Amino acid sequence: MALNDAAVPPALPAFGLSRLWRRLRRVPPLVTLCMLWLAVMIVTALAANLIAPYSITAFDLKARLVPPLLFGGKLLAHPLGTDELGRDVLSRLIVSIRMSLLIAFFGTLISTALGTMLGFLAAHFRGKVEQLVLIAIDFQASMPFMIIALSVLAFFGNSLVLFVALMGFNAWERYARITRGLTLAANEQGYAAAVRQLGAGPARIYGLHILPNIASTLIVSMTLTFPEIILLESGLSFLGLGVQPPLTSLGNMVGYGREYITRAPWIMLAPASVIVLTTFSISLLGDWLRDRLDPTLR
Incomplete structure (x- = not known):
């Protein structure tokens, strides 16, 4: 009996795998494909x-x-072929x-942090x-950001640090509006007032109580x-004002490939396809997360 008991696998891992499988089955197939594509991009x-x-x-050149x-x-x-200088397109x-995802990642973090902080201050x-x-929010929303970016890059020159910081100023007003509105609503609710009456400071109230609820x-x-x-x-890279050589980005590759679109379309098609699939996957994943995280849509 001892040998038979030892040969029986534990039920907990099987239960955990079955529960994970049930959760995965709830995810739409298209969202699953988007997650897989984004995982491939991150790796x-x-x-x-x-x-x-x-x-x-x-x-x-040969x-x-x-x-x-x-x-x-x-x-x-x-x-994936080679470009006009014999460089490997796949490499x-x-x-x-990597360059485009890093710029987008740090730009999004800067934009979120700046907008959230200003929303809390307001x-x-x-x-x-x-x-x-x-x-400041109305001014940012009224000005086309592309014009602002072109003006800044033309006046101050271009560097990777400046370029990433400039990307961080995109859409910060969106986070400021959202944070301000949700914070005002939270201040009217009981939990924020209760923590304030207990003697908690503003940093603790906004950082540990309000921020997790609006995250x-x-x-x-x-x-x-x-x-x-x-x-x-x-x-911007397509216009020659983004990432500068010898660095490369997806937009940079598309910009250089436009001159050979009739003779060597693969130079531009490869990065353009990655841009379309990546932006589509992130947008679709965002819509799915909104439906999952917003209790008013359930």
């Missing part, structure tokens, strides 16, 4: 230096404009994915501080800002 960005077969600056396998190419060494695509101090924040809304908004920054970075 590619983290391991870009390990999986890139060539250096992004290594060129071979292998110039070699077509990829889908376009009739016969070189397995360059499955540049892998490194470009909700806490009210009066003149609130009016100044609202004026789901902010997270959904981040899934909207992330693809916006990817597209904005791609547009």
